[in-house]
Amino acid sequence: MDMLAIQSAVGDSEVKLGPNTPDINPKDATKLPSSFIPKVQNESAQISYRFKSSGSGLFHCTLTGLVFDLTREAELLYKIIQWDESILHQAGKMAAGPLFDIKCCEDAVRQLHFPHCETQKALLSDGLLSVVHFTDDTMSFIKPLKITDTHVVIKTPHFSAFGPVVDLDSAEPVKGQILLFLRPPNCKKETQNLNVLLLPRNIPLDQVSRQHQGSHFILVPSACNLIKNQTYTVHCPVACKIQPKRAELDMGFGPNYPPTFVICFPMNTEEITLTLRDQTDAEVWEHEVDLTDHLPFSADGRISAQEIMVMLLDILKDLSDDVFSDFKWHLKIKEWNDMPPIKESDLFEAKRTTTVDLMVQKYQITGAVQLQRSSFMEPGEVPWDTGEGAEEAVHGFMPESSTS
Structure with missing residues (x-):
């Protein structure tokens, strides 16, 4: 891609700061994203992800942080590709997150939610954060529908490469x-x-x-x-x-x-x-x-992200209703790892399965394990029976390296 025509911003929605969890479509205001672990494939040393939804709804990828707002059953193929920093700099922009190459049926996706790394102070700067969209010979800057503490949300044009960007002179x-x-x-x-x-x-x-x-x-x-x-x-x-x-x-x-x-x-x-x-x-x-x-990091004995989520759920299932209620209370009031708590409205009637999803959506797999450990455990102490091998697994894990 030699020369790119820099097109005007797409969309005219106002950028607003939103809640801490990934934003949701107004039609699905009572619906929380469903967490999924994609199939991971290695293609010539490049990692790609595959996910097939069972229907419409919000779907949160636990490995990349992406959230897809789908209108129907669809298959998503996506991977992280390399930015061309020189092209961004010509437009006065710099990368603010990974550049994702996404493929899907275009009528199946309403919105895309991209994880960003900007602080609350930076987000108060009007127009600082946007999403760049690359096609074969052009790049355009998409004005967000909404910006939350964790994600920037856009209406989906035709698919290609997308990534969040900020002003080049930003020093926040x-x-x-x-x-x-x-x-x-x-x-x-x-x-x-x-x-x-x-x-x-x-x-x-x-x-x-x-x-x-x-x-x-x-x-x-x-x-x-x-x-x-x-x-x-x-x-x-x-x-x-x-x-x-x-x-x-x-x-x-x-x-x-x-x-x-x-x-x-x-x-x-x-x-x-x-x-x-x-x-x-x-x-x-x-x-x-x-x-x-x-x-x-070896293939032998590595625990998959799916198994970790099951272990987190099993631990919560072992708690009495009163202890589980106390745990949710800690989740809604405790600021953890420099991130705000989970919203009380999301936790109010959350069952154990939903609570695991909320922790993973908010803090990713590693953060969910750290948070659950810190909420109940003193060093060297396990206040509930996790079963043979489970405690050891929850103390050390990583997603599996490849899924066919």
């Missing part, structure tokens, strides 16, 4: 995530390396983890606010070496996710303290990291 903080991958030890040098990735929060963990399959994922609270083009330093008292000394937030949105920092420390280290500081030396994020509590 974004919702970020810090991901940790522990590499196998170097027995000769008796050292071990930890890869630290600073990324926008709307980059799917599923995409990142596939590039670090020789490592162990360390599940820690990852949320923090980060600023584009600002440099950061990471500190670890027991580290032998940290490289580089300073680095910027990576706003490239893939397809490659190299480590932002690499921390080298003695091989038998079991716990470290990690601190992220900005260029003014202010603390942005800190966490005690248990290096023994991890999940190996």
